[in-house]
Amino acid sequence: MEIIRGSIVRMLNEFLYTSESKSVLKHFRENPKDFELYHKGFTIQQEKWPENPMNNIIKLIEGSEQFKNQNMIICDLGCGDGKIQEYFDSHPSKNVKKVFSYDLISTKPFIIEADIANLNVADQFCDLIIYSLSLMGTNYLDFLAEGFRILRTQGFMIVAEVKSRMQKIDYFVNLIVGMGFKILKRDEHNTHFVLLVFQKQQDKCGFNGFLNQKRIKQILCATDLKFQNWQDLAAYILKPCIYKKR
Numbered sequence: 001m002e003i004i005r006g007s008i009v010r011m012l013n014e015f016l017y018t019s020e021s022k023s024v025l026k027h028f029r030e031n032p033k034d035f036e037l038y039h040k041g042f043t044i045q046q047e048k049w050p051e052n053p054m055n056n057i058i059k060l061i062e063g064s065e066q067f068k069n070q071n072m073i074i075c076d077l078g079c080g081d082g083k084i085q086e087y088f089d090s091h092p093s094k095n096v097k098k099v100f101s102y103d104l105i106s107t108k109p110f111i112i113e114a115d116i117a118n119l120n121v122a123d124q125f126c127d128l129i130i131y132s133l134s135l136m137g138t139n140y141l142d143f144l145a146e147g148f149r150i151l152r153t154q155g156f157m158i159v160a161e162v163k164s165r166m167q168k169i170d171y172f173v174n175l176i177v178g179m180g181f182k183i184l185k186r187d188e189h190n191t192h193f194v195l196l197v198f199q200k201q202q203d204k205c206g207f208n209g210f211l212n213q214k215r216i217k218q219i220l221c222a223t224d225l226k227f228q229n230w231q232d233l234a235a236y237i238l239k240p241c242i243y244k245k246r
Helices: 002-017 021-030 032-046 053-063 083-090 140-150 169-179 213-220 230-237
Strands: 072-077 096-103 126-132 151-162 181-187 193-200
Touching (some): 002 021, 002 032, 021 032, 053 083, 053 151, 053 193, 072 083, 072 140, 083 096, 126 140, 140 151, 140 169, 169 181, 169 193, 169 213, 169 230, 213 230
Parallel strands (some): 072 096, 072 126, 126 151
Antiparallel strands (some): 151 193, 181 193
16 A cells, blocks of 8 residues: 555656646545545655754744844745744744745635745735745746746745756746846755745846746856747756656
């Protein structure tokens, strides 16, 4: 039974990484037990990690000078089990005013069900957005663009991502900088994950407009790579997490 359950979790994981978020949302709403099974499997997997990125994000919010006494409104996009909100709801901090948690399916009363590519949230609503291992869909650029929209200018973005997904960390950083952010922190000490902190510098998202070779060169520092559109470029920069078949 455990082998069968593990196989299903692996298939769901592959589905999440190789599908658009609207297709994933439709599937999980029609098959809520699949979402429950996936999250149980993910929780078991987390217990095997040397460090949990969410714990590191909490420490960062509590201890970093740029967040000190900021009284921030935080949007945790793709929050999983909502650990970050649970922590700050039970540990009041001058750095945090309120955490809002969003995911495809709500596993707890406070989690808001939403496709994070299309949020019912006002422009420049929050001071900090978080993507902790949540840039999973093939349309993850839409997640980032939506986060850009709801984040105030000079607000912050924290991204925790699996290192093995990245062709080069520099490419991903350049992509985000090209949106209209600057990089503040790059923590690569963990063997599995990278933790990045950015600050929004402009009102208009840099993903707007045609993808030309000049923009590709700015992101990849290369002239011999050609992509038809932003989605093809995104797929090159962040690969899906696919379990090796046994």
